[in-house]
Amino acid sequence: MSDSIKHECGIALIRLLKPLSFYQEKYGTSLYGLNKLYLLMEKQHNRGQDGAGIATIKLDVKPGHRYISRYRALGKNAISEIFEYVQRKFAVVQKSNPEEFLDSQWLKENMSFTGEVLMGHLRYSTQSNNSLENCHPFLRQNNWKTRNLVIAGNFNMTNVDELLEQLFELGQHPKEQVDTVTVLEKIGHFLDTENNALFDQFKKQGYSNVEISELIAQNLDVANILRRSAKTWDGGYAINGIFGHGDAFVMRDPAGIRPAYYYQDDEVVVVTSERPAIQTAFNIPIDEVKEIDPGHALIIKRDGRVSLEQFITPTEKKACSFERIYFSRGSDASIYKERKMLGQLLCDSVLKSIDYNIKKTVFAFIPNTAEIAYYGLHDGVNKYVKELQGRKLLRRSDKISDDEMSEMLNISPRFEKLVIKDAKLRTFITQDADRQDMVAHVYDTTYEVVKPHEDTIVAIDDSIVRGTTLRQSILKILDRLSPKKIIIVSSAPQIRYPDCYGIDMSRMGEFVAFEAAISLLRQRGMGNIIEEVYHKCILSLSQEKEEVINHVKEIYEPFTYDEISKEIARIITPHDINAEVDVIYQTLENLHVACPDHRGDWYFSGDYPTAGGNKVVNRAFMNWVEGKTTRAYFSA
Structure with missing residues (x-):
């Protein structure tokens, strides 16, 4: 994606099902779990570069001994910093007492981060406030083991204000109005409630307090706690949690918006946001990695029992399609095929736009994530050429000349690496004009490939959000090659609406498709629609969440898809370039063909999978009209 946006967080959970001594004997280390956690996090580094954190819990530790360990760090090197911190602890023991380093029981009794339950998190902030305090995992502490709670997640709730009010009604006083706090405290409240009910039950049966603590640990109904906690949540989420005594869970939202995959054998249970991370870290085939069903939680009890239990009624599955287009690693087998298909499905539109003149066209991609779609376009164009050759050579009734x-x-499509993402440049100079000039050089190009004033350049990008990098950098650089025409091709449809489920695309004015629609309304004397939609959005504030509809759709209704695309091409074209510029977008229909199991397309269609989404899009439009740059939702 040429326009960098922040997005998605990544989760990892490992539950070792054997004693640490087992891994020492079989794999030569008691730190098997930590090593695997490191791999899982590094293989999902794409999901979060603002910060990271880990937490571990030891099972069956005697009173008076620490059993929860947590460490968090900020910045793109947070994973390395965390594991270097942990490694230093063990390096001291390994050097001074090598026998104790090989003793798994000694390590568990004396060293932090030697637990059987391990959690990792990678963070992309959706707020400017990126502090260590906002890094997951979050910890809710208590002297009762069964009341301790650690959570980390990839989530965003649209109704934080409503959830906060519910916590007030319960008598709580959260310190922040953000979804991480409300989720932590909501689960924590019903964890306390469950503890209280079990304590009263066993106390009446005559058990001592010490006995009751163990009975509570055995009998906590994790699914019921999650069921009561998530009853009023509105958002997309994959949340993993651990209770202090060792029960663990990963819960997924009822529409399956956020991804969660798991693997289980007799040694380990592991959960991640992305499937290839598990495949790589544990060297297992794709069919052994399962998906957590929407509205279900994978629950791992302290005694090792594993179950998949429904905690909320699943709705129509709307798994995020942006996961497939851009955010997830392309090494996933299904994602790789889908991204190739997205490129291939653009072939007809691209061929029409170049008037089928393969000879005078150079095909390229905008690095780095559009590369797979580029291969799909490559296959589609080559298929067309073979069919053309077949028609001309095999189906002619007359004799063809030599x-x-x-x-x-000799028709051979020219696929070249024209656009190169240069090393990240630092804008040391503070003036805006100078900084913009530096930004224009983030990309470079390959010279002497394009025939000046003859060739058309077709450059595929995976998506176009703001169009800023195209306008400020890429188009200017490509124009230096003196092409006759530049066609920018997006493997994603037009991004028209904000996200509110964990991706940092929340302000209407940042979408070039929205800018194009507003521009067309004003050009054609239809500016009254802007005011009418604004008033409808205001009226929707007094409606019940379930009654609210997406009024912003009316902004786009007067125009065809191609009209919006042409206006986008005009907006992103720098005034000082010579080449004609055109923009081709993927259609929504073809997106569904390529990604049939991920139909969460609200960015493009405006069809939000939860009621809260409609409230957010209307609020985002109101913010734009009122000149506010704040997000239309609360998050962390």
Whole structure:
């Protein structure tokens, strides 16, 4: 994606099902779990570079001994910093007492981060406030083991204000109005409630307090706690949590918006946001990695029992399609095929736009995430060429001349690496004009490939959000090659609406498709629609959440898809370039063909999978009209 946006967080959970001594004997280390956690986090580094954190819990530790360990760090090197911190602790023991380092029981009794339950988190902040305090995992502490709670997640709730009010009604006083706090405290409240009910039950049966603590640990109903906690949540989420005594869970939202995958054998249970991370870290085939069903929680009890239990009624599955287009690693087998298909499905539109003149077209991609779609376009164009050759050579009734045959057989599409993402440049100079000039050089190009004033450049990008980098950098750089025309091709449809489920695309004015629609309304004397939609959005504030509809759709209704695309091309074209610029977008229909199991397309269609989404999009439009740059939702 040429326009960098922040997005998605990544989760990892490991539950070792054997004693630490087992891993020492079989794998030569008691730190098997930590090593695997490191791999899982590094293989999902794409999901979060603002910060990271880990937490571990030891099972069956005697009173008076620490059993919860946590460490968090900020910045793109947070994973390395965390594991270097942990490694230093063990390096001291390994050097001074090598026998104790090989003693798994000694390590568990004396060293932090030697627990059987391990949690990792990678963070992309959706607020400017990126402090260590905002890094997951979050910890809710208590002297009762079964009341301790650690959570980390990839989530965003649209109704934080409503959830906060519910906590007030319960008598709580959260310190912040953010979804991480409300989720932590909501689960924590019902964890306390469950503890209280079990304590009263066993106390009546005559058990001592010490006995009751163990009975509570055995009998906590994790699914019921999650069921009561999530009853009024509105958002997309994959949340993992650990209770102090060792029960663990990963819960997924009822529409399956956020991804969660798991693997289980007799040694380990592991959960991540992305499937290839598990495949790589544990060297297992794709069919052994399962998906947590929407509205279900994978629950791992302290005694090792594993179950998949429904905690909320699943709705129509709307798994995020942006996961497939851009955010997830392309090494996933299904994602790789889908991204290739997205490129291939653009072939007809691209061929029409170049008037089928393969000979005078250079195909390229905008690095780095559009590369797979580029291969799909490559396959589609080559398929067209073969079919053309077949029609011309095999279906002609008259004899073809040698020159004609030679010309037809020599048709060879030119696929080149024209756009190169240069090393990240630092804008040391503070003036805006100078900084913009530096930004224009983030990308470079390959020279002497394009025939000046003859060739058309077709450059595929995976999506176009703001169009800023195209306008300030890429188009200017490509124009230096003196092409006759530049066609920018997006493997994603037009991004028209904000996200509110964990991706930092929340302000209407940042979408070039929205800018184009507003521009067309004003050009054609239809500015009254802007005011009408604004008033409808205001009226929707007094409606019940379930009654609210997406009024912003009316902004786009007067125009065809192609009209919006043409206006986008005009907006992103720098005034000082010579080449004609055109923009081709993927259609919504083709997106569904390529990604049939991920139909969460609200960015493009405006069809939000939860009621809160409609409230957010209307609020985002109101903010734009009122000149506010704040997000239309609360998050962390």
